[in-house]
Amino acid sequence: MTRPRRAPDSPLRASRLAAWLVAATLLAATLLVTTAPAASAPPPRPLCDACGDSFEATAASHGVDVDVERSTATVSVHRNGTATWAVRNRLTDTDGLARLRANASLRAEVADRAMWDAEFLGAGVSESGVLTLRYREPGFAERSVGGVLRSGAFTEAHGYRNLDGLGADRLAVIAPDGMRVDWTVPGATVGDDGRRTTLTGLDRYGFVTFVPEGATLGPALSLLAAASLLGPVVATNLLTRVAVPTALFGAFVAAACGGLARLDRRVERVAERAGVALAGLGALVVVLVLGPPAGGVSLLGGAGAPVFGVGVAAVGFGAALSRPGVRERLTYRRLVGGAALGVVAAAGSTLAAAVAFDRNGLTLSFLTGLPPLVPVFALLPAGYALGAGDRRLAVATATVGFAVSLLPFASLFTPTAQFGPVVVLVAAAYAGAIAVVGAPLLVVGVALAESSPEDPATGAPGGRR
Structure with missing residues (x-):
């Protein structure tokens, strides 16, 4: 044809x-x-913005010149997902340290602004120059399947969008009573009792989950919590x-x-x-x-x-x-x-x-x-x-x-x-x-x-x- x-x-x-x-x-x-x-994107900030260099910058914005030698933070998580932060900044002996020690209102003003997304509870300076700051963060973790508590605070997608490191030299997260840490951030360590996970850096992000101490299917529950x-x-x-x-x-x-x-x-x-x-x-x-x-x-x-x-x-x-x-x-x-x-x-x-x-x-x-x-x-x-x-x-x-x-x-x-x-x-x-x-x-x-x-x-x- x-x-x-x-x-x-x-x-x-x-x-x-x-x-x-x-x-x-x-x-x-x-x-x-x-x-x-x-x-x-929002401005970069560390996970603990009341720690280290970030705290120095906040103090400087209030006219207080301080030098942080070492910074640690402990985050105690409660069963309702609220977390209590205890931040300890060791300061060198400067005029700024003396002003913070002598002026409680100035100390509270700087501390309140240092961690702007948490409720300020109190601040004090020890004789050895350690400034202790306490905060309450209501949404640090949330309940999920099987009674698991899941925290996205250590991620950019489900925490702060523009995370810039840990902020502290060392940060510990403590599980609620009757629970243990199951998932944690890559590179973090978990204590022998399973209730504490410790980070010395935040190069990789991830979820942190807490499961009941007696749970035999902890990894499966954590996986379901992330999937949900x-x-x-x-x-x-x-x-x-x-x-x-x-x-x-x-x-x-x-x-x-x-x-x-x-x-x-x-x-x-x-x-x-x-x-x-x-x-x-x-x-x-x-x-x-x-x-x-x-x-x-x-x-x-x-x-x-x-x-x-x-x-x-x-x-x-x-x-x-x-x-x-x-x-x-x-x-x-x-x-x-x-x-x-x-x-x-x-x-x-x-x-x-x-x-x-x-x-x-x-x-x-x-x-x-x-x-x-x-x-x-x-x-x-x-x-x-x-x-x-x-x-x-x-x-x-x-x-x-x-x-x-x-x-x-x-x-x-x-x-x-x-x-x-x-x-x-x-x-x-x-x-x-x-x-x-x-x-x-x-x-x-x-x-x-x-x-x-x-x-x-x-x-x-x-x-x-």
Whole structure:
């Protein structure tokens, strides 16, 4: 069966494809620069901010100059989750120490401000120069399954967001009466009686759990206690940070697929010229990134760096697709592999260029530009599936790639901030930008499927799996 030739006035001319590609170039830099806006964070602070250097800074803000030689803290946890802090700062013999010893109101004023998120109970200075501060913290731990007490104070996600070390030279946490320490922070030690855990640093974060002394399944109870907290957090984050944006992107792709399905699908001439168009666009992108319009090679130091990699990968794809033998052997599975190779090539060439031009290396801004490469290149096999007549597979391919790109930004274990219209608008903007930038690859995929050999079972034109 001979397939009819494509009409000269088909809506999917090669010139229209080229216009789509050029328009996508103008949007690529904006997309990759704005993929992961940084969230504001509170100022860094140690766990014990009434200890050591942090206490010195607080005293200085009240006009009191002190020097802390050594700082220790003991945190006694009660069954209702409240903790009593006893902080001991050994001070050198200075005028500041003398003022704190002589002036009880000044001592209380400085101590009250030193640990601002706990209730101040009292302060005193010994003859040997030890300043003792006492506080009550109501929410240090909370009850969970099986009578377990769980504390997230030693984490950033469930304690203070911007923890900066321990603060004290040594900090001990004492379990409530009738309970023992089960989980503790990595690097901490547990006393022989099991009731005290001691930390001398806070390089790694973790939960601290207290279980009944007679509990035989302590580790299992602690695991359930952590899961009962993290499970809903993960589910909420997956819904708000992954599922909602992915659904928006799927809607965009489904709309694009519906529009393409109404056009003439016999687009052999587009497929024949797609390789040249892609290679030309890739070369243009590389020149724009390295040339004066982009500020020389400055783009290679930030989130926009993968634009260079997209250009390099487009040149490679274009060179391959310009060969008829390659187009004839294409299948959906091979294009999935090709898309994965395109992501690797784009990321690798971006990194190589950044190193060659002596940029800032693997900065956070640089790395956040790489995940959007996945959904952009996933639109190539998605288009092929659409051209082969499987619209569901096309939308599924695109949305899976998009969801994968969101996972590095999802912060699954961090409680989600308020979810509202702003989050939806940002998600819609990101999804729309990806859809527009990847639209040329979607069109190329459709063209490649439509130019593939006839299905031997039906005699109809279309792609192969």
